[in-house]
Amino acid sequence: MTQDRNHTEQAGPPAGSPNEGGEVKGAERADATPAKKRRWRLTRRGFLIGLGAAGAGLAVGAYLGRPVLHEIMAESMAEAEHAGSGFMQLPEEPPLWLDVLEDSRIRLSLTKVEMGQGVHTSIAQIAVEELGISWDDLVVEQADTSSKLVDGFGTGGSFSVATSYEPLRRAAAGMRSLLQQEAAAALKQPEAALRVEGRGFAVADSPERRADFYSLVDAVTNWDLPAEEALQLKAADEYTVVGQPVARIDIPDKVTGKAIYGYDMRVPNMLYGAVARPPTLEARLLSASAGEAEAVEGVVEIVIDVESGFAGVVADTRSAAWSAVKAMETEWDEGHLWQQEEIEALIEPAGEGGVTIQREGNAADALGKETTITATYRSPFAVQAPLEAPAALADVRDGQVTVWVSTQSQERVKGLIAETLGVEADGVRVVPTYLGGGFGSKLDTGAAVEAARLSKAAGAPVHVGWDRTEAMLHGYLRPPTKSVLSGALDGAGRIIAMEHRQGSSDVAFSFMPGFMAFVMGADFGATIGARINYDVPNRTVTAWRKRLPVWTGWWRGLGLFANTFAVESFVDELAAAAGADPLRFRIDHLPDSPAGGRMRAVLEAVAELSGWGTAPPAGRARGIACFASNTVVAQVAEVSVDVESGEITVHEVACAVDCGLVVNPDGAKAQIEGNVMWGVGSTLIEQAYVKDGRLKLNNFESYPLLTMRDAPNVRSVLVDNGIETPYGMGEPPIGPVGGAVANAFTAATGRRIRTLPMTPARVLDALAGGES
Amino acid sequence: MELHVNGKSYTLEAPAEERLLWVLRDWLGLTGTKFGCGIGICGACTVHVNGAAVRSCLMPLAAVAGADIRTIEGLAEGDGGETIALHPVQQAFIDHQVPQCGWCMSGQIMQAASFLAQNPQPSEEETARAMSGNYCRCGCYVRIRQAVQQAAAAVGGEEAAA
Numbered sequence: 049m050t051q052d053r054n055h056t057e058q059a060g061p062p063a064g065s066p067n068e069g070g071e072v073k074g075a076e077r078a079d080a081t082p083a084k085k086r087r088w089r090l091t092r093r094g095f096l097i098g099l100g101a102a103g104a105g106l107a108v109g110a111y112l113g114r115p116v117l118h119e120i121m122a123e124s125m126a127e128a129e130h131a132g133s134g135f136m137q138l139p140e141e142p143p144l145w146l147d148v149l150e151d152s153r154i155r156l157s158l159t160k161v162e163m164g165q166g167v168h169t170s171i172a173q174i175a176v177e178e179l180g181i182s183w184d185d186l187v188v189e190q191a192d193t194s195s196k197l198v199d200g201f202g203t204g205g206s207f208s209v210a211t212s213y214e215p216l217r218r219a220a221a222g223m224r225s226l227l228q229q230e231a232a233a234a235l236k237q238p239e240a241a242l243r244v245e246g247r248g249f250a251v252a253d254s255p256e257r258r259a260d261f262y263s264l265v266d267a268v269t270n271w272d273l274p275a276e277e278a279l280q281l282k283a284a285d286e287y288t289v290v291g292q293p294v295a296r297i298d299i300p301d302k303v304t305g306k307a308i309y310g311y312d313m314r315v316p317n318m319l320y321g322a323v324a325r326p327p328t329l330e331a332r333l334l335s336a337s338a339g340e341a342e343a344v345e346g347v348v349e350i351v352i353d354v355e356s357g358f359a360g361v362v363a364d365t366r367s368a369a370w371s372a373v374k375a376m377e378t379e380w381d382e383g384h385l386w387q388q389e390e391i392e393a394l395i396e397p398a399g400e401g402g403v404t405i406q407r408e409g410n411a412a413d414a415l416g417k418e419t420t421i422t423a424t425y426r427s428p429f430a431v432q433a434p435l436e437a438p439a440a441l442a443d444v445r446d447g448q449v450t451v452w453v454s455t456q457s458q459e460r461v462k463g464l465i466a467e468t469l470g471v472e473a474d475g476v477r478v479v480p481t482y483l484g485g486g487f488g489s490k491l492d493t494g495a496a497v498e499a500a501r502l503s504k505a506a507g508a509p510v511h512v513g514w515d516r517t518e519a520m521l522h523g524y525l526r527p528p529t530k531s532v533l534s535g536a537l538d539g540a541g542r543i544i545a546m547e548h549r550q551g552s553s554d555v556a557f558s559f560m561p562g563f564m565a566f567v568m569g570a571d572f573g574a575t576i577g578a579r580i581n582y583d584v585p586n587r588t589v590t591a592w593r594k595r596l597p598v599w600t601g602w603w604r605g606l607g608l609f610a611n612t613f614a615v616e617s618f619v620d621e622l623a624a625a626a627g628a629d630p631l632r633f634r635i636d637h638l639p640d641s642p643a644g645g646r647m648r649a650v651l652e653a654v655a656e657l658s659g660w661g662t663a664p665p666a667g668r669a670r671g672i673a674c675f676a677s678n679t680v681v682a683q684v685a686e687v688s689v690d691v692e693s694g695e696i697t698v699h700e701v702a703c704a705v706d707c708g709l710v711v712n713p714d715g716a717k718a719q720i721e722g723n724v725m726w727g728v729g730s731t732l733i734e735q736a737y738v739k740d741g742r743l744k745l746n747n748f749e750s751y752p753l754l755t756m757r758d759a760p761n762v763r764s765v766l767v768d769n770g771i772e773t774p775y776g777m778g779e780p781p782i783g784p785v786g787g788a789v790a791n792a793f794t795a796a797t798g799r800r801i802r803t804l805p806m807t808p809a810r811v812l813d814a815l816a817g818g819e820s
Numbered sequence: 821m822e823l824h825v826n827g828k829s830y831t832l833e834a835p836a837e838e839r840l841l842w843v844l845r846d847w848l849g850l851t852g853t854k855f856g857c858g859i860g861i862c863g864a865c866t867v868h869v870n871g872a873a874v875r876s877c878l879m880p881l882a883a884v885a886g887a888d889i890r891t892i893e894g895l896a897e898g899d900g901g902e903t904i905a906l907h908p909v910q911q912a913f914i915d916h917q918v919p920q921c922g923w924c925m926s927g928q929i930m931q932a933a934s935f936l937a938q939n940p941q942p943s944e945e946e947t948a949r950a951m952s953g954n955y956c957r958c959g960c961y962v963r964i965r966q967a968v969q970q971a972a973a974a975v976g977g978e979e980a981a982a
Contacts, residue, residue, distance in 0.1 A: 164920030164958050295917060302922030303910040303929060305852020305892035312851035320846075367835075435856045435864055435957045436923040484854070484923030485957050487943055516857045714917055718960070718981040722920060725959025748861040748955070759961035 056425050112683065125344030136455075142359060143199035144216055146175065146223050146682045152247035152261040154223075157191040159199035160208045161456060162298050163434075163490070164722075165778050166715035167208045169296045173711055174213055178282060179219035180244040180650055188297060188776040192479040193462050202457030202491055203714030204602065206776025209711055210678075213774050221281050243479065284709065284772050293714035298482065304719035310454030310481045311439035311513045318441065318509040319348055321502035323360040323372035325522055328741035329597045330383025333357040347372045349506040360498065362506040385741030386597050393654050395530045397551030402590045403569040406579050411534075412544030418536030421625055425533070425620055426803040427610035427786075428735035429743070430526040431519075431751060432603055436484020438523070439513035442499035444469065449476045451500060454483040456490040461636030464493075465500045487726075489523050491559070520745040522650070524601035525736060527553035541626035543637060545586035548615065552580045553596040555606050555622040565593075573602070577611030577783055581676050582619070582637040582815035598738065604726055605779040608675065609786055613731075613804060616673035616787025620794065630672050630791060631655055643676060650682040650704040652672065653767050658684035658702035668699060671791025675783030678775035679707040681768075683724075685760070685788035689796050691815055694808030698760040698789055703781055705764065708771035720764040720781045727785020729754035735805050821885050825850065826894025836882035841865045843881055844891060852892040852926050856955065863954030866927035866934075867891050873934035886905050892926035895933060908974035909933045912967040920958035931969045936975045944969065 145157040156175045162168045172188045179186070191197040201207065224244070231249035232239040235257055242249045248260035284291075301307040324336065336352045336359035346368030351360045359378055363369040440453035442465075449471060455461050458478040464475040483490055495512045502509040514522070532549040555573025557565045565571070570591040580587045623633035635651055638644035651674060655661065664670050667688045672681040686700040701724045710716050733752060735743050745751055784805060794800045799814040822973060823830045834843055844867070846851045853876055856864030860875040868890040870974045896904040906914070907931045919925045928951070935942070935950040942950065947968050956964065 086919060164922065166920075295914075296919075298922070299914055299917060299919055302905070302919040303892075303897060303913045305850070305926050307922055308851065309923065311855060311884070312845070314846075314849060314851070365838070366846060366880075367838055433923065433957055434923070435862060435955060436854070436921070437856075483921060485921040487957075516859075718917065718920060718963070721962050722959035725956075725961060729959075747859050748857050749859070752861075753955045753957060754959070755952040756948050756953065756961045759959070759965075762962050817887050 063437070072571060074181050081462045102714070118340060137331065138139075140491050143197050143540075144171075144212060144219065145191065145197055146179075146197070146219055148261045148265045150262055152263075153185045153187050154181060154261065155187045156190055157189045157195060157197060158212075159197050159203075159635075160212070161190065161203045161458075161480045161486075162484055163203065163456070163486040165208070165719065166296050166712060167203070168298060169294060170209050170711040170715055171212050171216065173289045173294055173298065174209075174216045175220045177287055178217045179224050181247070183289070183294070184460060185247050190480055192477060194257050194477045195679070200459055202455075203271075203459065204456050204486070204488060204491055206679075206778040209774050210708075210776055213709075213711070215599070217281055218279060221279050225279060227261055227264055230268055231259045234259045234264060234267075262318065286662040290711050291709075291713070294712055296715065307482050309436055309439070309484045310441070310452060310778070311436050311443035311484065313452040313481060313511060315441065315443065315509050318511055319364055319506055320366040320369040321360055321362050321499060321506075321510045322366075322369040323358065323498045323502075323510040323512070324373055324376055324378050325381055325518060326357075329386055329743070330741065331380040332383065333359065334379045334381050336376060336378045339370040340375035344368055344372040344375055346454070348508075349502070350376070351502055351505040360502055362508075362510055364561050366511075366513065382741060384597070386607075386738050388737045388739060391528065391738050392530075393595060393596070394596060395528050395551045395553070397532055397549040397590070397592045399490070399532055399592070402549070402592045404588060404590045405570050405575055406587060406589040408588075409545070411545045411547045411586040411588040412588040415534050415536055415547060418544060420534050420536050421621060422532065422534040423621055423800075423802060425529075425531045425610075425614035425617060427526075427529045427613065427730075429528050429598065429600070430603065430730055430734045431736060431745070432487040432489035432526075433520070433751065433753065434485025434487055434489055434521070437514040437516060437519040438490070438493060438495035439511070440493060440496035440499045441509060441511040442496065442503040443509040444500055444504040445507060445509075447475070449500065450479065451476065451496050452479045452481055453493055453496040454481055454486075454490055455493045455496065456483070456486045457493075460491065461496045464497050468497050469500055469504060477646070487604040488606075491602050492524065493741075494522065509671045510787060516747045517745075520564070520736075520747065520751060521743055524558060524599040526603035526610075527555060527596070527600035527607075529574075529607065529610040531578070531611065533614060533618040535618065535622050537622060537626050541628055541633075543582065543584045543622055546580050546582070546622075547587070548578055548580060548589040550575060550589065550611065550614075551592040551594050552607060552610070553594050553598070555599045555601055556604075557593065558599065558601040573606040575611070576606050576613065576677070577608040577675060579617065581639070581643070581647075582634070583639040584637065589780050598743065604723070605782040608779060608783045609727060609730055610804070612673065612675045612783040613786030613790065616675070616784060617790045617800070617802065620671070620673075620787070620791040621800070624794075628792070629661075631660055634672070634674065643680075646680045646684070646706050646767075646771075647674060647676050649769055650680050650706050650767050653704035653765050654684050654702050655684040657704060657765050658686070658700070660684055665699075669792050669796035671788045671793070671795055673784035673787030673791060675780060677780055679705060679777065679780040681705050681780050681784055682780075683784040683788045685785070685792045687789060687792040687796060689793060689811065691797075694730055694811035694815070696789070696793060696806055696811060698732070698792075701728070701760045701762050702763065702786070703764040704767050705777075705781060706767040706769045707777045707780070708773050708775040710766050710768075711774055713766055716766055717764050719777045721762045723779065723781035724785055725754055725759055726762060726763045727782045728758070728789065730805065731786045731789045731809070732758070732805050821881055822846075823881070823885065823889065824887065825889045826891060832881075834881055838881045838882065839877055840867070840879040840881060840884055840889070841876040844876060844889075845851060850891050850893050854923050854926055856924065856927070861953075861955070862924070862927075864924050864927040866930040866954065868930060868934055868970065871937060873931050890930075892930060895929065907933055909936065909968070909971040912971040912974065913964075914981075915970065916963045916967040918960050918963040918967050920960055924956045926953060928956065928964055932964075932971060936968070936972055940972060940975045942968075942972055947972070
């Protein structure tokens with residue numbers, strides 16, 4: 049083990065200046081002190097009044113919206129026969145917090161992280177609306193774990209706005225009400241005579257008589273809480289901020305290079321770490337030694353713990369750390385060298401262990417009697433590939449643990465580091481930064497744990513930033529899927545029976561205790577989108593959980609993309625068999641229910657937007673697909689096919705979405721655009737596979753992403769069906785993309801591709817009559 | 821080694837083969853230039869060297885010693901006081917609310933600024949070709965295309981006026 053301190057002190061790079069934080073920020077100043085602890089008092093209205101907080105006396109926190117969360121979870125869980133209730137670890141501490149600053153601005157502290165979904169802006173809109181203050185008088189602050197705000201779920205699942213909406217409204221309205229009471233007393237006026245004026249209350253007809261928020265909270269120690277029924281929430285038609293395309297608060301710093309992400313974190317005297325990686329899927333570390341790493345200039349520390357499979361280096365530059373870790377001598381037991389054919393065989397939706405997640409009527413019986421159409425659809429492994437690779441800076445010294453990290457779950461990082469270092473979780477301070485993309489991949493954060501281990505060993509702050517190949521190979525992937533769909537039509541062209549047999553490896557179950565998988569039966573992450581929501585009298589959906597030697601897990605939309613591709617491709621196959629227009633066929637099979645009505649509205653909206661029923665431009669064809677969760681989505685893709693090269697071009701995607709109440713319509717449209725690009729990339733390009741015991745992935749040359757040249761134009765419309773609650777927007781629009789493109793391909797060529805991605809080779813094979 | 825970045829000069833004792841990206845980020849603290857792939861595919865690390873867009877992750881320090889290097893931090897023009905004038909590309913990216921996660925955006929903006937300096941009035945096809953070496957995983961391509969076209973109008977307008 050080398051410990052060359054002198055060398056370290058001479059070296060230039062780590063002594064650079066720490067990052068400077070802005071006011072509204074994803075990364076806190078490196079030297080910021082942890083917030084003081086607060087005591088909570090739970091009121092009967094479900095928000096919290098903070099006592100003894102730093103500074104002024106009033107602060108209001110809010111639990112995440114359990115009713116909304118439960119509604120959404122129940123829907124996901126409905127896909128498993130036994131809806132578990134223990135999945136959500138509802139925290140004892142609130143994840144949101146409002147307090148008054150000395151300059152009378154109001155501060156919104158929140159645990160939800162900003163990864164490009166615009167959540168800091170949309171949540172701020174909700175707070176400003178009910179506080180009644182102006183946009184500039186709210187300060188948005190990313191909470192770190194020392195703030196005592198706790199979000200046990202993390203940022204993901206398209207839950208953030210949906211779950212924050214009601215509780216934040218009540219907290220903000222409650223705070224406003226409390227301040228108004230105090231202002232009335234201070235100004236000796238009835239409450240009704242007061243209005244918010246700047247950063248305080250003023251008498252409506254003599255605005256020079258005013259009291260700033262801070263003066264009100266500073267003077268009072270006991271608050272007379274408003275009664276539940278006295279809490280006046282605005283009606284949706286009174287909104288002036290919610291529902292507006294407010295400019296995102298994080299964008300200015302993102303066009304000037306000032307925004308700080310986990311990969312960017314710097315503190316004085318920091319060092320850089322790198323960790324040896326297993327060469328195969330099943331590899332186990334047998335032995336490790338420094339080897340030539342000691343001779344690499346700049347190496348400070350070599351850390352080896354064979355028992356836990358850990359071998360890493362700390363150096364004074366990142367380049368030195370990366371070189372040195374490659375120069376270490378490691379010996380591995382490579383385990384079984386898996387091949388892709390073995391994986392394909394494992395994913396078969398048949399045999400023992402199938403869990404029926406939907407059953408109405410008797411599909412097997414009906415399918416036995418009628419002429420049955422059967423088709424098999426496949427999707428491959430895929431990676432999330434956020435452009436910011438996993439990264440964290442850890443400072444483990446003098447019994448203190450501080451970690452700055454790009455993470456979707458600071459609580460998970462906290463727990464993992466506490467466990468690894470053998471310290472109390474409360475002693476680990478995790479500071480979330482901006483995320484350079486998440487897409488599910490940053491719900492786990494190995495880089496943070498590695499940085500903490502190396503920092504502890506080196507006695508200095510250590511930054512670990514994975515390189516692209518590490519990011520490709522050592523996170524979890526989207527699972528491969530195989531869906532076998534069968535259906536039968538009656539003489540009138542209606543679907544009389546439909547069956548979906550779905551095989552996938554784990555999504556949510558990869559991150560849950562084993563007993564939860566046992567209780568729930570089917571992995572709701574793997575099966576989302578697999579249900580048959582059309583009005584079919586006999587329908588069955590059965591899911592097979594398949595265990596693979598590849599770590600699979602969260603990926604944008606979970607199983608939504610693959611399952612919707614299968615179901616919506618098959619619905620078009622049934623429509624073709626019935627000789628029906630695909631749009632008409634779908635509308636004719638919608639249930640007579642509110643959900644069916646919402647779907648009808650978005651289908652009709654997307655038909656109008658896309659010009660469905662009119663002739664497409666020469667050489668192009670259109671396909672339609674839809675998906676329903678709380679959020680309802682319909683899309684039409686317009687494609688052309690080069691029969692010589694086999695290349696599919698997606699020219700246009702039209703998308704209609706009803707996501708309930710829209711907090712920020714421009715942000716919602718941005719999510720639609722991003723989801724469409726993800727979907728097109730996954731439909732045409734993205735795939736990973738196993739060869740000789742490892743994933744055949746290294747950098748972007750083995751896993752190219754969609755570029756602007758291949759990006760379709762996207763037009764979208766947000767459909768208002770009168771829902772007064774916001775639903776998720778970050779993932780649902782990815783659902784129909786694969787089906788819409790596949791259906792458009794069939795419309796263009798008369799052939800069908802049932803295996804993703806639809807590469808030129810598969811296209812040429814399909815055009816030549818092959819069964820792709 | 822003498823380095824000129826954003827109008828400032830630095831003298832560094834860095835290895836000649838060290839890549840410009842890591843010197844900018846870790847030695848000079850200019851973290852606005854991002855690491856994406858390290859092999860010149862994704863474009864997140866794009867900076868200007870003597871006005872040309874280059875991939876700093878591939879560029880050895882020795883190759884740019886003495887050259888005029890500009891990063892995202894130096895793209896806006898300051899007047900020495902509080903005010904900075906954003907580059908038309910930066911302004912267009914705000915106007916169109918382009919960035920989502922933002923990680924690729926420094927590279928996108930530097931690429932677009934260099935492209936428009938050479939071709940102030942590009943067609944949409946030329947824009948798509950020039951920008952197709954820059955990945956955006958969030959999928960902001962529709963807005964990037966719109967913003968670059970808007971910036972082209974602004975840059976083209978300035979050139980016409982000058």
